[in-house]
Amino acid sequence: MSATADRPFEVMLKPNGPRCNIDCRYCYYLDKEQYYPDTKRFAMSDTVLEAFVQQHIEAQLDAGQREVVFAWQGGEPTLAGRSFYRRALALQRAYTPPDVRVLNTIQTNGLLLDVDWCRFLRENDFLVGLSLDGPRELHDRYRLDSRGRGTFTAVMASLKLLKRHAVRFNVICVVHRHNAGRARDVYRFFRKHRIEHLQFIPLIERSSDGRTLSPAPGTIPIHQEPTVLPYSVTPRQYGTFLCELFDMWIERDVGRCFIQFFETQIGVWSGHPSSMCWFSEECGNALAMEHNGDLYSCDQYVYPSHRLGNLLETPLGTLTRSDAQRQFGEDKHRGLPRQCQACDYRFACHGGCPKHRFETTTDGEPGLNYLCEAYLQFFEHAADDLSALASLIAKGLPAELIMRRNRPGDVRHTPAQSTRRR
DSSP states (O other), rough: OHHHHHHHOEEEEOTTTTSSOOOTTTTTSSGGGGGGGOOOSOOHHHHHHHHHHHHHHHHHHHOOOOOEEEEOSSSOGGOOHHHHHHHHHHHHHHSTTOOOOEEEEEEOOOOOHHHHHHHHHHTTTOOOEEOOOOOOHHHTTEEEBBOOOOOOHHHHHHHHHHHHHTTTEEEEEETTTTTTHHHHHHHHHHHHHHHEEEEEEOOOOOSSSSSSSSOSSSSSSSGGOEEEEEEEEEEHHHHHHHHHHHHHHHHHHTTTSEHHHHHHHHHHHHTTSSSSGGGGGSSSSEEEEESSSSSSOGGGSGGGGEEETTTSSHHHHHHHHHHHHHHHHHHHHHHHHHHTTTTTHHHHHTTTOOGGEEEEEEEEOOEEEETTTHHHHHHHHHHHHHHHHHHHHTTTTOGGGGGGSTTTSSSSOOOOOOOOOO
16 A cells, blocks of 8 residues: 555645746756746635645644644745735644644745744744755855846845744755765855754756756656756765765764754664655655645656646545555555665665656666665765664664764774665
8 A cells, every 4th residue: 555545745835836036047846837827926825725724734634643744835935925824824723723733844045034034934933944055156056046146145144044033944955066076165164154954955857958857757768868957966976975975974963963864864774764755665745736726746746747636626635645646656666676676775765766767777677766876875885884873873872972983093883783684
């Protein structure tokens, strides 16, 4: 049975659809406007908003959850304005039982954040994801406004405001062709600014003509598959980036800085399910909803072929448990090539995100992840330390103890027995 029938699900909400106030050169979502050619104003109506709030809470309660998360994304979700989110909060209060907790997250480029926004976010305990690709010369390479100007100065001003007003936040850094070779500089920059929660997202986008983004994965014959666009990170770049980042983190920042990729892998090596959908055995629990109530299988699969329906016509819970979504989730492990099935690190990777499975294995079988080389490079590099961290946690000891054996001049202890599984 698919995971969607057994576990709660997440929905990335697009209150403004693909509408944004900057023009990132690598954005994969701006082109989604083509799926709504008759829409002049991308804005979620009060009818759709109320229907989603009610149905989302009911579906999570049916799944046994006592905590419900609303994840506001874009485009740029702050374009909806604070009045929109005040209405959302009022609806959440109206439909949430007293013993259930509601959490709100919002991912933003930061350009519209000001004192009033920060006060609102703090008062309502929003968790903010702020997009920042590193130092000025790296961030401004691709994250430009509509007039082609860099956005670094504005984002850094927003970062200071978030800190000043004690807003909970993490930083989301896109790893692209230009900053991937400077992992140490990027990490030092973030730590200099005392950023404690980080996500590093590898940039991989393909094109058939070198200009426009490719259609839905799997819709082009294998022999005609497009190549990655030039701003995409290469597997070797990303693998080296992860290894260098890990070495700096484990030497000095375990328990002080929390990096999503590493935290996920520590959990997996400790025997827990992956907290990142990329490394889960099945997909299907992280969906996306457009401004008009259209629900899609995944934020990476907002294509007409993966539209499940509209919550104004079919209840949200029914759509998430549909045959189409069940098949989408199961296809991830069913499509795993033999090379992956036999890999020592299958438990930690499960073939990665299906959208990136456009390479062939050494024996010519399709379905290998573009980042397979990167993941193998990292797992081989970090296996002993990940095993040691898992062992510390299993014994109830602080994970920070691992830093002692990695400091220059210290005697390294024998690593704990590897938890690798076939």
